[in-house]
Amino acid sequence: MVDPAQLHVRVLGESRIDSPLGALLPAHGTTEHYVDETDRVLLDDTLAMIAARAGAEVPSFEPGGARRRIFFDPSKIKVGIVTCGGICPGLNDVIRGLVLTLNNQYGVSRIIGFRNGYQGMVARHGRGIVELTPTSVEYINEHGGTILGTSRGNQDPDEIVDCLEQLGVNVLFVIGGDGSMRGAQKIAAAVAGRERRIAVVGVPKTIDNDIPFIGQSFGFQTAYAKAAESIRAAHVEAAAQPNGIGLVQLMGRHSGFIASYASLANNDADYVLIPEVPFSLEGFLPYLRHRVLTRGHALVVVAEGAGQDYLEDAPVRLDASGNRKLGDFGVYLRDRILGDFASAGQEVNLKYIDPSYAIRSVPANPYDSVYCLRLAQAAVHAAMAGRTEMVVGQWRGRFVHVPIPLAVSSRNQVDPDGDLWMSVLEATGQPGNFAAATRLIA
Amino acid sequence: MVDPAQLHVRVLGESRIDSPLGALLPAHGTTEHYVDETDRVLLDDTLAMIAARAGAEVPSFEPGGARRRIFFDPSKIKVGIVTCGGICPGLNDVIRGLVLTLNNQYGVSRIIGFRNGYQGMVARHGRGIVELTPTSVEYINEHGGTILGTSRGNQDPDEIVDCLEQLGVNVLFVIGGDGSMRGAQKIAAAVAGRERRIAVVGVPKTIDNDIPFIGQSFGFQTAYAKAAESIRAAHVEAAAQPNGIGLVQLMGRHSGFIASYASLANNDADYVLIPEVPFSLEGFLPYLRHRVLTRGHALVVVAEGAGQDYLEDAPVRLDASGNRKLGDFGVYLRDRILGDFASAGQEVNLKYIDPSYAIRSVPANPYDSVYCLRLAQAAVHAAMAGRTEMVVGQWRGRFVHVPIPLAVSSRNQVDPDGDLWMSVLEATGQPGNFAAATRLIA
Amino acid sequence: MVDPAQLHVRVLGESRIDSPLGALLPAHGTTEHYVDETDRVLLDDTLAMIAARAGAEVPSFEPGGARRRIFFDPSKIKVGIVTCGGICPGLNDVIRGLVLTLNNQYGVSRIIGFRNGYQGMVARHGRGIVELTPTSVEYINEHGGTILGTSRGNQDPDEIVDCLEQLGVNVLFVIGGDGSMRGAQKIAAAVAGRERRIAVVGVPKTIDNDIPFIGQSFGFQTAYAKAAESIRAAHVEAAAQPNGIGLVQLMGRHSGFIASYASLANNDADYVLIPEVPFSLEGFLPYLRHRVLTRGHALVVVAEGAGQDYLEDAPVRLDASGNRKLGDFGVYLRDRILGDFASAGQEVNLKYIDPSYAIRSVPANPYDSVYCLRLAQAAVHAAMAGRTEMVVGQWRGRFVHVPIPLAVSSRNQVDPDGDLWMSVLEATGQPGNFAAATRLIA
């Protein structure tokens, strides 16, 4: 249960000047399509919530968007942008959107990018700085990856604030995942400790869509569309051969959104295994064999974070971002399936596909391009209005400001009782419980 | 302002039997990702609405999704499906989703499609009936258009109900636009007049996204992604030549959603003209000439319904659906631009692109495929639960039931004061008011 | 019949220096995959040709490719590049290939591009010059159009040679169509008249594939692949409606290659009408009506240059390149079809699609990207070896040098007796002679 206080965003100060965008905001009040600055967006939108909250404060977000009066004087400030963590479709769209909005709408002319994530902000790795202008970013949205480069892991927040101060940066935009947002929170804390007026605003990046309270993460639609191509490829392979099995491992360390949506996209999958929904291989394997026997082929989609309990004996390893490296369940499952068919003396032609790099590196599709641009616009408006230690998101169709502590407090996951997983169960026809189902086929 | 009573959906009767999907619904209550059958979804989700409604009923929708107990006995019913009006990406996905969900989840085995829209249900045009099975719809989602064929215009509701009764159809799914939904409403009324238990459930189709209260219409994302390709083509043409202008007319009779989103997608447009935002050519034309002079080229995107006041002298024409045929503003604008440059003695190379057929006919992209499947699931659940005279939609992320009278009571339009249009103004840099802006460049 | 003398390429002079690429050419002799500099490629490769030529010189081309010894000293020369005429997929690939090969392989560092075609080389339009470097062209192949801009029409050859001399340009690459190649021929003649050592080498551009002796023009495969999408769109529209006709007008002023190949690509077309094969509407129209009556829908593909005899009364108009503007046969045909069905009292739903701009403006597909790069390599090798007044092409799989006078002496057309048109007749099932066929259905 979210405490309404967790939804309140930090502001650098109370002073304000007129915004150059004021002319575009003649008399906007809250409408179906716009939430006025003085209004808020409900966290939950059911009757049950309203009833439960009768008399108490209702949890709500501050809306995003341009303000009539702003905190920073655009003609005087310098802005920095950094991209952190793994690549994801849309990074260049966000960079481009930030630069164009800052420059064209606010008239901010001094914008720099840091090379290779937080590494580019500290001396040890050698600071790397790139000037960013509307011309230099004109076509970057057509390329995958990030023109700034990226790296994993955080750096010493004090060194980073030293860097910001020495370069005279007033606003830092961090495009990165939950680890990087924790880093941004520490940077904001260090800024606050020095009583500086430097805004730290995040655009949350997670190809797995596992950051909570931001609606859907940018690049996610592009990712599952691309993932659906791999499922189709595996289906074609499996269907072309006697006793074919296609096994596709998709991204999703903690959350099975890509696996779920990609499986719904062309509806070829027979089984979808995700971290949020436990399953037993002892129940699954006989079920799969039965399927191949009766239908001739089968298709299994597995999120990389699924079935980790089967890999418990593997040693704990951490990546540079401090994330625990997962054991490779896809490979483990492949071997278990092959072993199971061998034991049963049943022929099988299994093709295993793990397309992760092919998915991360593509340019954003038109939906994500629009979304990235609008997130970037919202992030610029928030920073110009003096917000800090927050990320932008879209909550039930409205752009909102989400405090970083809230955004890193939990994970967004597929709700096993929610309507998405229900759609997957309906579409695949897979049983909710393999062990129970297996008894039926025995 | 919507009256809460308008949001209540008609039900065929109160009797219920256990649903075959009950096992998948162990103990679902309202969560962030699911709205229980006993809860409702708020129409508006701002604090302002809650405050305004203090003490009064809050407008809310009935949630979509599988019910534990249903109205129809799946083993006994026969289901009909019809597609009406212009084609749109995703029609075959919806047909496929209806058939698969009816057959695989509920065990309904008697499903038929009517050929060529409502025409296929009446004797005058010759009834056309196709058996629909999981096998016959297996790959249809990879094709654009509709395998059932379609036609414009409604037919006599009594003849249609005769057809349903003679064939023993218990549930009719209508996939069509607002005109077809008005037709469906009349069919439901005729059914009610005869006191029959035939459910009429709609899946609203509008490539323009102009049906209200359903969130976003299926096929719309595919459509604006495809439209963005035309904008890119026009940009390439315009930029390759001295004094190039690209002029792209996109679909949008009453609503500029495709024009707005497609323009944001690759952000090449300099001007976007939509029906919802008035403009004066007298202000626009000098502004455009100035742009070509200073920048070398320009790109104009216009929704087909824009600028109709300039075509008032054209005679009124109706299409077969009874929609007033719009004058062709794109062609008019092309001629006005050419005339204006000629009068000013300024060279111009204008390329005019109207890609509408190329957009309507493509298969759904993965997002829309998922969305169509889930709309189809929701429509089946609603019909099996005895709902009628309603359409399915997704309201702020939740699948909901929308009474047809409400869905045809108004149009969904781009709010000139909303955040979408604000994003367009920010991204293009076009002035809110060309006349005022022109004075600045004079 | 081609005179062997027509196949001999002009050379600027006989002096030679060692090529920096010599090390890559250890001991190449003619093989199945390579033609040595001392060998030639046969124009025709049939036994009949050999027999006919017994004792006479056999027509053959000079092979393309790197030479061991070259004419120009790469460290001293300056190179100019110009793109002329309409845009076509692959222009940026060719520019990029020229720059990379000149710079990386030969060490030429002074490369310039002229803006907006020949206009950018003469004072009257204002010379426009762009420095071209490996960095500036790194990603341009991902964009359609031409980064240099283009224009139609030739300019005074003497002014152009003045420009080349004043700028110290030693090699001019012209990427353009037959009109531009005639311009290049005049430039080469003016250079020769002044006894200068300036090479003029062309990369022939024609989206219609109508330049002879070059195999297939770059961008052509991309073009017909894109055109096939429009045919598919028209098919989907036509098949979705009662009595639907899809009518697609494709590029092809004098040659029906795009119409023929695109129609074969997904094999939806029922009739293909091209300039090379005469037909009578009086025979065609009843045949089409019969088809719609019996099959329910039909698809007609027409090349823009077809049926011009039906438009003879239209006044003669020339475009800026001096090409006679064609009458718009697609629109004429649409009206004739509508009139014919109206006279016959037969319902028809006709959708007319003319996708030309959408086809010209796309980036090259991978095949064309490879081909453009290799053409650019061949053009650079030819120029460095002192060839002039020639274009590069690929003849039966080998890169060859084609003298400009030969390349502009005729048009490449679909041979009505050749195997391509035979494939179209087989695939569509259309009669060779509509009048005769019509008698059969009467």
Next chain:
Amino acid sequence: MVDPAQLHVRVLGESRIDSPLGALLPAHGTTEHYVDETDRVLLDDTLAMIAARAGAEVPSFEPGGARRRIFFDPSKIKVGIVTCGGICPGLNDVIRGLVLTLNNQYGVSRIIGFRNGYQGMVARHGRGIVELTPTSVEYINEHGGTILGTSRGNQDPDEIVDCLEQLGVNVLFVIGGDGSMRGAQKIAAAVAGRERRIAVVGVPKTIDNDIPFIGQSFGFQTAYAKAAESIRAAHVEAAAQPNGIGLVQLMGRHSGFIASYASLANNDADYVLIPEVPFSLEGFLPYLRHRVLTRGHALVVVAEGAGQDYLEDAPVRLDASGNRKLGDFGVYLRDRILGDFASAGQEVNLKYIDPSYAIRSVPANPYDSVYCLRLAQAAVHAAMAGRTEMVVGQWRGRFVHVPIPLAVSSRNQVDPDGDLWMSVLEATGQPGNFAAATRLIA
């Protein structure tokens, strides 16, 4: 050196009847675009070949295409189709082209497909037979894979001829690779041994393009276009990170065509390693480290058959087709690179991509669709004219008949002295000899 006798195709007998296509062939003689039945196509088309052959028979192919008189009576025959070996883009296009040409052009109505390759023709695996009609194949070209299914390995030729005789099949089309063509040769021999009049005609399938004398294999262009996407993905990954290396393993057991063309397509590769061109890792690895050090990242493309001498110690394994299984050089190379950087204490971020399944399973692109259709037309014409024990191909632009013994006598490979490899060296800038090059950087 090919003996002219090797180019002569077997014919079932000399009797002939009039062809139903005769009307489409009024007076075709050899032209630039068509080779008459009485003429032949030269194997080699250089002056050197003519000179070398003075007085001797010149090696030449029999041309493909419709004949005026044919061997089989279309109204009486039954035709079988089988697809063998791994899947490849275009299989369904070929099946569809065979069925449509047989049915629509010749009026053959009895056409069957065998399920799962040669397995479907023998009792041990259970014969699998599918009726094929124009309706059943209408849209199959939009799907990857093969609707007939496939399997590896040959079956007893006598059992297969038993099957053909029992079913009354007069013509067998085999779509498969060199192993399957050897199988077809044995089937033809068994047919001849029994003195039956059953034609066995192949459409050669090899995604690697390694079958000789057929020009380019179908699906190859689609394959390298798809492979180019993986190279782009690896480039984006490598460039986004400090010290990034992208390593892409592409198909190509014996021939580096896919690796070569895909690398040229977007020209991102720094090194291309193929089976035909030996290299030493001892030379390559220091060169690669130097590149990463100086440029920040690098991209390596390797064909799966490259570097097999480094894997000699691995045990010999055969697949079901009897092909020797290659050791996995891509994985070996990845480990060697990682080891080399580790020894040198140099940081590296290596991403390894092996996209083979994603490439094999896609539908054919428009070029390959056209090519598959035309190959199918040529195969049907050949069979109807009584040819047997041959495959169809396209030699220097002309469709030709190639005897199976010749087609399986050698492999088509990238000629290290040919112009394709020269283009790769020019485009990548990689040295011809890494050891020599390494000395330069030391």
